[in-house]
Amino acid sequence: MRALDALIPYARNARTHSDAQVAQIAASIREFGWTNPVLLDGDSGVIAGHGRLLAARMLGLAEVPCIELAHLTEGQRRAYILADNRLALNAGWDEELLRVELAELKALDFDLGLTGFAADDIAALDGKPLDVEFPEFDETAGDDVAMAICPKCGHEFPK
Known part of the structure; x- marks a missing residue:
């Protein structure tokens, strides 16, 4: 987790986020939690997740989950910023x-x-x-499933 105020958005991020879309992201974070962390370079610069940062601000969060990608060259970092925003649109x-x-x-x-x-x-x-x-729900559908018990924690789960 990193302090939201310590993160530096990429000034040349070509992707835009409308207020309505940021509200959608905020609703998604509220419902599902943080399923996609913010990606950072080695100096707290945002590579991916600008919309999530705006949503975090909207939600009043102080910290956000992050992954650091310090291994990227400057060219790779700049290209990934574009690729991250574009590749899903090609599906x-x-x-x-x-x-x-x-x-x-x-x-x-x-x-x-x-x-x-x-x-x-x-x-x-x-x-x-x-x-x-x-189909009609059959409450006996799982009756014949063999169960196992974890010897360490005692949790019961299907074999």
């Missing part, structure tokens, strides 16, 4: 699997806004409804 979606995942999250009464998808995006998935039928 696509399997819309059928996306539709199923969103439908199942909806069935769990999960706030779909936390996925980053807007209601219009969800509705635009080929105009197909997000209704999914689930």
Whole structure:
């Protein structure tokens, strides 16, 4: 963990973050915790995670988790700043699997806004409804699973 005020954002970071997007990141951190630490160079300079820093400020946090990448050359560091922001944008979606995942999250009464998808995006998935039928839950489904007990801590887990 590093003090938020000690971190130095990259002045030439070409990625922008709207207030709405920072609020989405903040909501994600509130819901899921810190799943993606801020990446730093060897001098507390931010390589990746500028949006997360803004969200941390919005949440009133004093410290954030960080990973230091001091081994990068200046060229590598600058190129990675761009690559980190761009590479995920080059991916696509399997819309059928996306539709199923969103439908199942909806069935769990999960706030779909936390996925980053807007209601219009969800509705635009080929105009197909997000209704999914689930099989009946069978409470005896796990009865025949063999269990083991950890000899050190006593925790019981499936074999």
